[in-house]
Amino acid sequence: MAHLLGAESLHLEYPTRVIFDSVTVGINEGDRIGVVGRNGDGKSTLLSLLSGRLEPDQGRVTRRRDVSVGMLDQGDELDPTLTVGAAIVGGIDEHVWAGDARVRDVLGGLVADIRWDATVADLSGGQRRRVALAALLVQDHDILFLDEPTNHLDIEGVAWLAAHLKKRWPAGSGGLVVVTHDRWFLDEVSTATWEVHDRIIEPFEGGxxxxxxxxxxxxxxxxxxxxxxxxxxxxxxxxxxxxxxxxxxxxxxxxxxxxxxxxxxxxPRDTVELKQMASSRLGKDVVDLLDVSVVFPVRGDAEAPDHKTVLRDIEWRIAPGERTGVLGVNGAGKSTLLNLIAGSLEPTSGRVKRGKTVKIATLTQQLGELDDVMDDRVSAVIAGKRTTYLAGGKEMTPGQLLERLGFTTAQLSTPVKDLSGGQKRRLQLLLILLDEPNVLIMDEPTNDLDTDMLAAMEDLLDSWPGTLIVVSHDRYLIERVTDQQYAVMDASLRHLPGGVDQYLQLRRAQGSLNGGGATALEGNAPSGAPGASGASGAAGSSSPSLSGADLRNAQKEVASIDRRLGKLADQVAAKHEKLAEFDQSDYVGVAAITDELRGLEDEIATLETRWLELSEQLED
Structure with missing residues (x-):
């Protein structure tokens, strides 16, 4: 395996602390490395050292001759005066980049909804981030250093990025080092993990x-x-x-x-016990959305309507102890749905019914709960709350809860304004839980948290006996803390028995029906790009309704697929058990079992796609 880059005896020291002390690491052809560790331990600094953007106090970084290195910082360095097109492809002729399949894939996956001639200065922070990532990925680098590349990407965008990185280089070539708190993404792209802690880097095999x-x-x-x-x-x-x-x-x-x-x-959760506790606190009624529609006025003209239907005829009866994840693209109506539940928005039609004992709290992205206590010490803030809290069947003091969320004793005397972003986020969650809400709405709760703190937060939520509604682009978090998922699509609320995988399949199918519309998983030219058609093509009509013999045949096929999927699930579980018990040193045997497992999973994917197609037709 050819060597690409190496770091020998790196030492880096700031006036107040030592970041790295005699660290030696290397990157070889084919390495896909995920970097984890607590916030502030030096993950981003490590990427800067290896990429050559930061010089160590001692030691050196060497790279093989002609090795090209690309780096994505947490803050972009785009020229605000450039257009989106110029920022991404520079002065390359259109026929050159338009004929490159990888460039087209990047443009379709990241900037399909951004106008090609828009000025960088006029973009939002999330759009600038995606343009910066696209500008890096269209280039041909041997090693990529990515610092939080999933920030500002939705679930589809994260899935696209993972698929792109997995096929970007031929097997056994290229190098990738990525820092991210998205644990699903780490598992998907990484073949090795580096943990940064206590001035060292500790390597682990696998994601x-x-x-x-x-x-x-x-x-x-x-x-x-x-x-x-x-x-x-x-x-x-x-x-x-x-x-x-x-x-x-x-x-x-x-x-x-x-x-x-x-x-x-x-x-992780005793679901039955939690639902019983939630029922005793909430009663039978929580929040019911009954035939709810939300219509917003928009600026129209002679050919366009002057209103937009965000949600249409939604019926959702939220149960005590329900733990639900809500998925959807940006702008689909997820925030509108949360505002209806929280009571901060009234529906245009229909009604929202709330139980008499319901107490709703929302963990927002703005940290508004801390505005009035920024100058207070952490100990003073929690002293004004309850003296005990029940977690996991045990009474805990607020101080013990803070310790559970990663605070040290010394940090209790720190003013809130001096806490890091992740610490403020954890304190915000604790203050909300100490107010004892019985319905908790969480809007993108993973911001500013490292993987250890995400695990600690999830552990705390496991013992929380209330109704939980989570909106997040973090697939791992959604699958970890919720028991079911819904998607906001086409102004409707759709239940997803198949979870996030089913949602991604539906989005792919939706893109196909719309003539290959701008879904992050399909990839197409960005809006306004040279060579892009003026419209996305005639929208495909819905799948034709079935009747008579066709209807009966479709129903039989669905039933047959259900039975086959059940058998395949048992076979997959048996293969997993066999693989876990197999001698891991027998690589030939492990590879054979893995191939059999992959074949079963491919068959499941094919059957699930067919099941979705038939289900769409039967629903029509």
């Missing part, structure tokens, strides 16, 4: 799931991390094994000892 597995084993063997932290990692590992067993097939080391750790670990 996030494999990293958790090895970390639990390391903690057990070395007994160097306190029991509370170890128990949290065990709980995370238990969920990974139950919820996504395929992810743990990546590591090539003996896993029996690690599995013993979770043999008696209960599920």
């Amino acid at each position: 996030y799931a494999a990293y958790i597995l090895q970390r639990v084993e390391r903690d057990r063997m070395n007994a160097v991390i306190e029991s509370k932290r170890q128990n949290l990692m065990r709980k995370e590992l238990a969920w990974l094994r139950r919820g996504a067993p395929a992810r743990t097939s990546k590591p090539k080391f003996r896993m029996d000892a690690a599995y013993e750790l979770i043999e008696n670990e209960p599920p």
